[in-house]
Each structure stands twice: as C-alpha cells, then as structure tokens.
Amino acid sequence: MTVLYAKQRGVGLVELMVAMVLSLFLLAGLFTIFFSTRQSYDTQQDLSRLHDNQRLAATMLAQTVQQAGYFPNPTTFTRAEAFPSNATFATAGQIVFGGNVTSEALAIRFVAPAAGGHMLNCQGGSANGATTDIYRIDYDSNIKANVLECSANGAAFQPLVNRVNTMQVLFGVDTNSNGSADRYMNAATVTANKAWANVKSVSLRLVFDNPLNKPQAAPGQPATIAMPIVVNLMSAPNNQ
Secondary structure: OOOOOOOOOOOOHHHHHHHHHHHHHHHHHHHHHHHHHHHHHHHHHHHHHHHHHHHHHHHHHHHHHOOOOOOOOOOOOOHHHHOOOOOOOOOOOOOEEEEEEEEEEEEEEEEEOOOOOOOEOOOOOEOOEEEEEEEEEEEEOOOOEEEEEEEEOOOOOEEEEEOEEEEEEEEEEOOOOOOOOOEEEOHHHHHHOOOHHHEEEEEEEEEEEOOOOOOOOOOOOOOEEEEEEEEEOOOOOOOO
C-alpha cells in the first residue's frame, strides 16, 4: 500500500513582513489612543487644579479681607481709637494698605472679639483681639512657581494658593462722602490723596499660570488667566 503525504508549506518572508507591518499599524493606533486619552486626562486634572485654586483664593480672600475695619463696640470707640497708627498703617483709622513685596501686597486689620468670636485670620487660626493680615505673592522653590501667601500678626508667611503669578490691588475710595466707593485707585494714588481712611472696598486681580500653555496642548493658549475679585470692607464710615 502506498502512503501519500500532504506537502506542507511554511510561512514565507513576504507573508511574515506583511504580518509585522500590520501589527505595527495596530500597535501605533493603540498607542495613539492611549496617549490621546492620557493627554486628555492630564488636561482635565490641570484644569481641575486651576479651578480649585481659583475657588480657594476667592473664598479665602472674600472671607478674610471683608473683615477689615471690624471692631466691637463702635458706640464706645471711634475707628481712629480702635485702629491707631503704627509702622504699617500710617494714619489712625486706616484699615488697609498696599505696597510692593515681590508683587503687589495687601495688608488689612480688624479687631476680633476677645472671647467667644468666630473670626479667623488669613492662616485659618482663630483671631483674638487686634489682628493684621498681610497677603503677598512670592516664589516657592519647591514647586518652582509663584504662590499667594499670607502672614498673620507678624508670623512667618505661609503659602495659601499655588501658581498665582501676580496679584494686582486697587482700592475703592469714597471721594464724595456718600458711604460707597466711587473711584478705584492704586496704593500710591490713595497715599497721595490721603484717602486711606475712606477706602470702602478692595479690587484684587489674581493672575494664575495657565496649565494649558504647554507644547502638547492646543495652540494659542495664553500664558496666564486672570481672575478679578471685589471685596467690600466692614468699615464704619460714621466712626472715623
């Protein structure tokens, strides 16, 4: 009996090369999808951090800066008596001050109740009695970026919000004695007009680093994003 064997044929070089090329195309597609998804995720995380920083800055500044000018028992003491002049506040009754410390800085002061109060200083601690908060922008070598930081009653400056490039400060001044701000001035102009006792509000413009301003992001993104904040002060216009 004759046994017939089927003739087997191996994979040729051409077929192998075609299979490798197809596999490389499939892998390239998978890597493209992976990197695109990862880039979208990183972008969303960066935007979330930016929004968190903006909300934190707005909340903290609004809650603490508006306390400027508050003092207990306004029927017993005038504002000038509650806020005497000192090295930072040149005029009695002055509750805010601005100047340049690396970037523009803002100093505010208030008098918290001696006991049983719920007022906080800019570092989140309970305020007790005369309190001065100073805000400024400074460079943080750990994250290699500017940060918004504050000092409460002369304590060391502590970082509050990361990646705040600059802070611009204007003061709303009551120039016609009607109890409301009708003109915004920078610190030098307020000093020149001797109008610190008439400041009723503070306009802050925080400029944040834009996390989308990077080569892999969409082109045309600005380097920074500005956020304006206007805070009314707890001043006592009839007790100066």
